[in-house]
Amino acid sequence: MSAPADRYAAARRRMKHPEFDRFRTGYPFELDPFQIGACEALADGHSVLVCAPTGSGKTVVGEFAVHLALASGQKCFYTTPIKALSNQKFNDLVERHGPDAVGLLTGDNVINAGAPIVVMTTEVLRNMLYVGSTSIDGLAYVVMDEVHYLGDRFRGAVWEEVIIHLPAAVRLVSLSATVSNAEEFGEWLVTVRGDTRVVVHEQRPVPLWQHMMVGNRLFDLFGGDGSTVNPELKRHITERMRHLDPGLRGHRPTRGWRPPHRPDVIARLDSEGLLPLITFIFSRVGCDAAVRQCVLSGLWLTEPGERDEITTIVEQHIAAIPVEDLDVLGYWEWLDGLRRGVAAHHAGLIPAFKETVEELFVRGLVRVVFATETLALGINMPARSVVLERMSKFNGDTHADITPGEYTQLTGRAGRRGIDIEGHAVVLWSPEADPGRVAGLASTRTYPLRSSFRPSYNMAVNLVGQLGRLAARELLELSFAQFQADRSVGGLAKQIRRSEDTLREYAAQMVCDRGDFAEYAALRRELSDREAGLAREGARTRRGAVVASLEALRPGDVIRVPGGRRAGLAVVLDPDVRPHDDPRPLVLTEARWAGRLSLTDFPTSVEPLGTVRIPKTFNHRSPQERRDLASRLRALDVPPPERRARRAAPAAEDGQIATLRAAIRAHPCHQCPDREAHARWAERYQRLERETAALHRRIEGRTNSLGRTFDRICALLDDRGYLAGDETTPAGRQLARIWSESDLLVAECLRAGVWDGLDAAELAAVVSTLVYESRRDESISDRMPTAAVRDALAATTRIWAELADSEEDRSLPRTREPQLGFVWAAYRWTQRDGLDRVLTSANEVGVELSAGDFVRWCKQLLDLLEQIAVAPSPSGVQAPVAVQARAAARIIRRGVVAQGMFP
Ligand SMILES: Nc1ncnc2c1ncn2[C@@H]1O[C@H](COP(=O)(O)OP(=O)(O)OP(=O)(O)O)[C@@H](O)[C@H]1O
Numbered sequence: 001m002s003a004p005a006d007r008y009a010a011a012r013r014r015m016k017h018p019e020f021d022r023f024r025t026g027y028p029f030e031l032d033p034f035q036i037g038a039c040e041a042l043a044d045g046h047s048v049l050v051c052a053p054t055g056s057g058k059t060v061v062g063e064f065a066v067h068l069a070l071a072s073g074q075k076c077f078y079t080t081p082i083k084a085l086s087n088q089k090f091n092d093l094v095e096r097h098g099p100d101a102v103g104l105l106t107g108d109n110v111i112n113a114g115a116p117i118v119v120m121t122t123e124v125l126r127n128m129l130y131v132g133s134t135s136i137d138g139l140a141y142v143v144m145d146e147v148h149y150l151g152d153r154f155r156g157a158v159w160e161e162v163i164i165h166l167p168a169a170v171r172l173v174s175l176s177a178t179v180s181n182a183e184e185f186g187e188w189l190v191t192v193r194g195d196t197r198v199v200v201h202e203q204r205p206v207p208l209w210q211h212m213m214v215g216n217r218l219f220d221l222f223g224g225d226g227s228t229v230n231p232e233l234k235r236h237i238t239e240r241m242r243h244l245d246p247g248l249r250g251h252r253p254t255r256g257w258r259p260p261h262r263p264d265v266i267a268r269l270d271s272e273g274l275l276p277l278i279t280f281i282f283s284r285v286g287c288d289a290a291v292r293q294c295v296l297s298g299l300w301l302t303e304p305g306e307r308d309e310i311t312t313i314v315e316q317h318i319a320a321i322p323v324e325d326l327d328v329l330g331y332w333e334w335l336d337g338l339r340r341g342v343a344a345h346h347a348g349l350i351p352a353f354k355e356t357v358e359e360l361f362v363r364g365l366v367r368v369v370f371a372t373e374t375l376a377l378g379i380n381m382p383a384r385s386v387v388l389e390r391m392s393k394f395n396g397d398t399h400a401d402i403t404p405g406e407y408t409q410l411t412g413r414a415g416r417r418g419i420d421i422e423g424h425a426v427v428l429w430s431p432e433a434d435p436g437r438v439a440g441l442a443s444t445r446t447y448p449l450r451s452s453f454r455p456s457y458n459m460a461v462n463l464v465g466q467l468g469r470l471a472a473r474e475l476l477e478l479s480f481a482q483f484q485a486d487r488s489v490g491g492l493a494k495q496i497r498r499s500e501d502t503l504r505e506y507a508a509q510m511v512c513d514r515g516d517f518a519e520y521a522a523l524r525r526e527l528s529d530r531e532a533g534l535a536r537e538g539a540r541t542r543r544g545a546v547v548a549s550l551e552a553l554r555p556g557d558v559i560r561v562p563g564g565r566r567a568g569l570a571v572v573l574d575p576d577v578r579p580h581d582d583p584r585p586l587v588l589t590e591a592r593w594a595g596r597l598s599l600t601d602f603p604t605s606v607e608p609l610g611t612v613r614i615p616k617t618f619n620h621r622s623p624q625e626r627r628d629l630a631s632r633l634r635a636l637d638v639p640p641p642e643r644r645a646r647r648a649a650p651a652a653e654d655g656q657i658a659t660l661r662a663a664i665r666a667h668p669c670h671q672c673p674d675r676e677a678h679a680r681w682a683e684r685y686q687r688l689e690r691e692t693a694a695l696h697r698r699i700e701g702r703t704n705s706l707g708r709t710f711d712r713i714c715a716l717l718d719d720r721g722y723l724a725g726d727e728t729t730p731a732g733r734q735l736a737r738i739w740s741e742s743d744l745l746v747a748e749c750l751r752a753g754v755w756d757g758l759d760a761a762e763l764a765a766v767v768s769t770l771v772y773e774s775r776r777d778e779s780i781s782d783r784m785p786t787a788a789v790r791d792a793l794a795a796t797t798r799i800w801a802e803l804a805d806s807e808e809d810r811s812l813p814r815t816r817e818p819q820l821g822f823v824w825a826a827y828r829w830t831q832r833d834g835l836d837r838v839l840t841s842a843n844e845v846g847v848e849l850s851a852g853d854f855v856r857w858c859k860q861l862l863d864l865l866e867q868i869a870v871a872p873s874p875s876g877v878q879a880p881v882a883v884q885a886r887a888a889a890r891i892i893r894r895g896v897v898a899q900g901m902f903p
C-alpha cells in the first residue's frame, strides 16, 4: 500500500467507516478482502449474505455485527443451528466482551437472557417471534450462522420462518457455506428483507490437494494439468486389478480385494507428515471398530508426557458424570484409545465425550479421529488431512453415492488456517472407487441450496393468530420455497410460449388440401401406440417365458446357448433356482468354459436337449474335470439347432388394429401425394404438444402450491376447533406453544385428556412415543411398564389413527405414528434408575440404544415435556398433566442428560 492513490483510498475508507477500523484492530491478522467488503456493507446499513468455504473466516462478519450493536447501544442476536455451536460461540463472545454483555438461550441453557448480545439456537428465535417476546425490542442485528441449514429436510423451515418474520428494521447477517445458487438466495433475501448485499468468496483459505491411496502408495489424484486423472495412478490401478484375480480378469475384481489395514494407512500418512487426520466412515459401529483395530494393533501416536496431559483433560470433562455410569459408557476403553491418540466421533457418544475428543484433537493430542458425517456439520474441528474410506454411505435403507456437495463439505475440514500450508484429501482406492468419479466429485461446483419449507399446524395457528388468514397466506408466499417454485414457473411459462409459437409453425406445414390432416395424423398415432403397446406386452411375456424355462433347468441338463461368446452346447451345473427374476445358471460349455450365464444370453426360451451325468464331487475350477465333462458333452447326440420360423407379429391378430387401419385407408388425406411429408410435420407437432401439456401440468402443480397446502391445513384446524376464521380458539392457543413435529397430535391428546392421571414416569414414557424415531426397523416387545401406560398409549394411537385418516382425506402429509422404542428408557430414567439399568431395560425389549442416543432423545423429550408444562390450558386452569410434565422434566434433567446444561 504505497501508491498515493491507495493511501488516499484507505484514508477515505477509514473516514467513512470509523467503527470498522476500531473493530479490525482487534484481530491479530489482516482481514481478507471478502471480510472487508461484507463488513463495510454492514457498516453502510445493508443486510449481507456471505457465502464462503469452510474455515475461511465468515465469523468475523458476524462479530462485526455484534460490535456495531454494542457500539450503538442496540441488540444483536447470534443464532446457530446446534446447541454445541451456540455454547462455543457464547464462550468466544464472553471472552471478547465480558460476561455482562453476552447471554445464551438454547433448549438447555438460559444465561443472562436480557444481555445486549444473546447467542441462541435458531428455533429459540423463531419461538420468540411467534410469542411476540419483548426481547425483540431494540434488536438491530441478527446473525444467522450456517444459514444453509435452511435446506435441512427436517429443520430448514425454521430459518425461513425467522427470515420472513423478523421486524423489517433488523439487519440480517447470513453466513453460509458455499452454495452454487448464492445469487438466487440473495435475490430472495432482497424480496423479503429489502436491501441485501451478496458477498461470494470462492477460494479456500488453505489450498486443498487431492490424493488417492492405492495399497500403501499415495498418488496425486490429478495429473500435471490439474484437471484430468493422474495417468500414473490410472496405470497403477489397472495393474493392480490384473493382479487381484488373474483368472477373472475384468470380471469381479472385488473378490481378491481386501481393504487396507487402518494402522498401516495411518502409519503411511504419518510418514508423509499428513497427521492429524479425520477419517470419515459413515457408520458409528464402523468408527468404533476402527478405533478398536488401532488399539489392538498396538498403535501409539502420543509421547508419554502427552498421555498424562490427555488424562487430565479427560477428567475435567467427565467430572460431572456419576462414577457408576462410567462402565456402561465404555469409559476405560475410550480413555485407552485417547491416550494412544485415536478416537471416534459420532452421535452415539454422549456430548461430554464428543466435546473431549474435539478439544484433544484441536490441541493436537488426539491425532486420528474416525468420524461419521455429523462432524462435518458446524463444529470447528479442522485437520491437516481428511480420509474417505468409501464413496458411498448408508442412509438408513440404501447405500447412496456421495454427492459433490457432501464431498466438498467433508474434505473442507482439511487444512487448518494459520497452521497448515495446505490441506489434503485422501480417498482410499477400492475397486468401487473409480478415480474418474472421484475427480468428478472433486471438481464439481454445483450444490444448490433448496428450500425445504412447508407449513405446519403450529405455524398456521401462530400466523393466523397474529395476522389473520389472508395476510398469513400472503406471508407464506414470501418463502424461499415459493420463490424457487415461482422462478421455475417463470422459466416454464417462457418455454410454453416458445413451444406454442413453434406449434403454430408446424400446423402451417401440415395443412393438406385433401382434408383435415391433424385428424388423419391422430389415427396414425393411435395405430402406432397400439402396436407399441402390444409389442411391449409381447416382450414381457417372452421374458417371463425365458425366466420360467431357465428356472425349470436341473443339474445335468444339456442346453444350447443360441448365440454370443458362449454359443453352443452347455451342461447345467447349478441352475440357480433362488426365487428371483434374474436366474444365472452356472454351466460348462463345449469349449470347457465354466461360468454363469444370464438372461441376455437367452433371447428365447431354452429346452433341455438331453442330460449328462455330473460326478458328485465335480469341481468346475479343476481344468482336468472340466475337460472330462466337456468331452462327454461333445459325445452326446443332440439334434442340430433348428431355424426358428419368424414369429408372426401379434399385432395382426388384434381387432382394434384392423379397425384403425381401415379408418386410415378411408381418410381423404391418405391419398395425398405429399402425405409422408405432412406426416413428418404432424409427428413433430404431436411430440411438442405432448411436451407442452406436461409443462402446463407442472406449472399447475407449483403455482400457489404453499398457499393451497396452507388452506388445507387451516380447513383441518377449523374442523377440529383450533381456528375459527381469523381467530385462534383457546385450544389453538395451546397448540401455538407446541413446537414438536407431532404438534397437532400432542394438542389432540391433551384436549382429549388421555394423559390425565399418569404419574411423571408414565407420562414421560407415553410422551416419548411422539419424539422417538428409530433409525431402523425395530421389533419391540409390547410389554409396557404399567397398565396406565398401556391404556394411555392405546388411546394415543387411536387419536393418531383418526388424525392420520383426516390428513389423508385432505391430501396433507400424515403425522408420524407413535413409536414405542423409548418407552422403557424414558420410564426407568424418570423413575431415577441408573444409566446402566435404563439402557439394559431398552435392550430387553429389543431396542439398541447407545448412550449418545439416549441423551439426545432425553433432551427432545425434555423439550416437549417443558412445552406441555407451560402451554396454556384451554380451560384456563392448570391441568394436572402440566404439573406431571414439569415434575418429569425436573427428574430427567440429571447425570449424563444434564451434562453441559446450566443447572
Ligand atoms: N483474515 C484472516 N486471516 C487469518 N486467519 C483468519 C482470518 N479470518 C479468520 N481467520 C481464522 O480462520 C479460522 C476459521 O474461521 P471461521 O471459524 O470464522 O470460519 P468459517 O468461515 O466460519 O468456517 P465454517 O464454515 O466452518 O463455519 C479461525 O481460526 C479464524 O480465527
Ligand SMILES: [Mg+2]
Pocket: 058, 059, 145, 146
Ligand atoms: Mg462458521
